[in-house]
Amino acid sequence: MVTMSAPANPSSSLSVGDVIDLDVTGIAHGGVSVARHEGRVVFVADAIPGERVRAEVTEARKKSFVRATATTVLDASPDRREHVWAEAALERRPEDRAGGAEFGHIALERQRALKAEVLADAMQRFGGVELAGESDEDLADALADLVEAAPGDDEANGLGYRTRVRLHVDPETGAVGPYAARSRRVIPVASLPLANDEIASVAPLADQMPDAATVDLIAPAADDPRMLITLVGDKKPSGGADLVRELVEDRGFLVRAGGFWQVHREAPAMLFTAVRDAIQDLIDADRFDPAAGNLDLYGGVGLLAAAMAEAGGPGTKVTTVESEASATDDAAENLSELLGALAVTARVDRHLADLLKSAKPVRDRLRRGTIVLDPPRSGAGGGVTAQLVELAPANIVYVACDPVALARDTKSLREAGYELTGLRAFDIFPHTHHFESLATFERA
Ligand SMILES: C[S@@+](CC[C@H](N)C(=O)[O-])C[C@H]1O[C@@H](n2cnc3c(N)ncnc32)[C@H](O)[C@@H]1O
DSSP: OOOTTOOOOTTOOOOTTOEEEEEEEEEOTTSOEEEEETTEEEEEETOOTTOEEEEEEEEOOOSSEEEEEEEEEEEOOTTBOOOSSGGGSTTSOGGGSBSSOTTTTBOHHHHHHHHHHHHHHHHHHTTOOOSSOSSHHHHHHHHHTTEEEOTTTTTTTTOSOBSEEEEEEOTTTOBEEOBBTTSOOBOOOSOOTTBOHHHHHHOOTTOBOTTEEEEEEEOOTTSOOEEEEEETTOSSOTTTTSEEEEEETTEEEEEETTSOOOSBTTHHHHHHHHHHHHHHHHHHTTOOOTTSOEEEESOTTTHHHHHHHHHHOTTOOEEEEESOHHHHHHHHHHTTTOTTEEEEESOHHHHHHHHHTSOHHHHHHHHTOEEEEOOOTTOSHHHHHHHHHHHOOSEEEEEESOHHHHHHHHHHHHHTTEEEEEEEEEEOSTTSSOOEEEEEEEEO
């Protein structure tokens, strides 16, 4: 992985449309590979580290790097596969390739190895954490199993997993489809290979919907699939506030049709289990206090608060904090059997600021507590991380969808005396560069 601050080589002048041959050497955060052209960094899409490709320059605004997209493979990786989505394949012009399956040309196992590399590199570069010893072999061993597959994905080649898909509408033609990569150009497609059968059955791929801006397709585990349409000029989709029923193993969760829920069929259960197991480890180490001021920050409809209580027992005290009032209403319902659970609508930074002003007995309870947090892509960030450090809970269980944001927050937590005691990662977005991580921190 290479950061954007690599020195520019003034002798390398590249413009959009130039065709260059590249030796692809590494993987970067964001689903692109890394190569160099006359010393200048090239982030190249649709390649695989180890390959030699011919690529077309697609962006040359920055001095320090350019972006390019592979058009021909000159020397293929053994991990190259036929793209899982014909409309995203190399045979198409770069601007005509459907976005959202940027690893669809790579064998699943290698996709996971690349994700592990990105996580390890981010943790080392931004978090100051070495995941393995110095030698390449140690690192390869440590990374081999770091990113865990979702049940059933290997058998299905990572296809048919999405229970949520967002499509866009071309304002000129009314055609419905995904955006092209790094673009707002709608690409008509014949199929959605990452979506499950229920989504495929309602997807309006052949329709024209000129009044619409976006089309959200959702297939709840215990309800009929549906289509939510956001009209041009509207902010929210019709039917977005309807309640749908999800299932995590045999536990029911109510969610708004337009609200947050993990997109992979197996992801809610995987993250629920991972958080429950992380709490169980803390219990086994005598570090978890069910009566303390435990928190589930960025809590959505209460999935991870429920996981905490599953390990800690139904009387576990836990407050779930979420900025969307409708999600908090649903969390209150979903957690209603847990006597110690409370759902609060608030921005996390504001809620923590209030907690920091509370009386000593409350602060003491928070200090004995465990905080689970699952922030959006930007991570908790410096402000919230500083508040966490000031609250000084005994343990922090951090669920992250962005490895670099996690790594930056890891650095702040470690500098404040927290030890990183556990790190797992989950491949719950096959054929894309995304994955989820779970890091456990313990106050020294
Ligand atoms: C990644 S989701 C996690 C939801 C939940 N933990 C789950 O597993 O289903 C992040 C949640 O944080 C909420 N959110 C985003 N920014 C927030 C903020 N500043 N304060 C509180 N909640 C926020 C979003 O509405 C969303 O529900």
